[in-house]
Amino acid sequence: MRISDEDKQLFSEAIGKVKPMVVDTIHPVKTPGKSKSKLVEKKSSKQVAQFHFSDEFEPNLNKQGPMQYVREGVDSFEVKNLRRGYYSPDLILDLHGLDQHQAKKELAALLYACQKEHAQCICIVHGIGSHILKNKVPHWLVQHPDVMAFHQAPLEWGGNGALLALIELKDKFNRD
Template sequence: MQKKVSVTSTGISTEDSQLFRESITGARPIAQDKIPPSATPRKQKRRADVLSKTLDENLFWFSDEFEGYIADSASLSWLRQGDDPHLPGRLRRGEFQPQVVLDLHGMTTREAKTELAGLLAYCAKQHINCACVVHGKGLGILARKVPNWLIQHPSVRAFHTAPKSWGKHGALLLLLQVDD
């Protein structure tokens, strides 16, 4: 016959508990001899006044009240006065490949305006002359606002509805002034 083993509330038998206690007799706690790691200082955050000044400079060109461009067809096209009249056609045919793409899907008009200003500042800094702005179709709010913002900016030479490969009626290809 097997001997009945009593089990405590923790699920360990009394024999196992007694065996454990015998095996650790004479053990003493180890003294802490390690130095806890100190937190490395994080990079200093840029001051908010510097960031807001840069943002204000980038947003300077955009006015929400300005309604200078009204599209009368599905295809949007604009050319800065005095520029080469063939530029919108070249954009339409895809002769210029965008070097950067900005996707405005799901953004509010305020966020989209800020991102568009940032894109134009980035393109000027990096000497990028062609960009694609994907505004989407949706309710058409950004599709109406983005062209009006773009024609206000002095570095935008021309824009046209993007070819199918870049988003067709939900996107614009921009040709920008590059200062060397």
């Protein structure tokens, strides 16, 4: 379809004065991207930090007395040391105000951070509240391969509303 001279004139009057555009001759600089291996490594690290705990798993934990657990092959004396307060936590995680989904993610991230920060003892403050996290946190900890033992925390670290856990450190992470 052709545009008539009259339509061109009407268009020019409606637009007014027009200034021609200057052609931009600056070309974007290409920065070297991250190598594929670094991206894969970062992705796998993120997946490790998001360890998936099962809510259906029911470990055989002692229902009498304070909450405690010792992984098979770990000296039971370590639990006594946790109970007596011989270990002080290197990292503390407070789960107050979090729902189960958020608490699971935070706990997985904490266990991942233990390896990076070389934290052997951690404190997880779950609170008492309606006993949801108080019951779930031990079930999740039992499932993680790095958790050697845990015990209800001494009063100075939260007592009945917290757990102290011993973490097995691996040499796969370097301190930065």
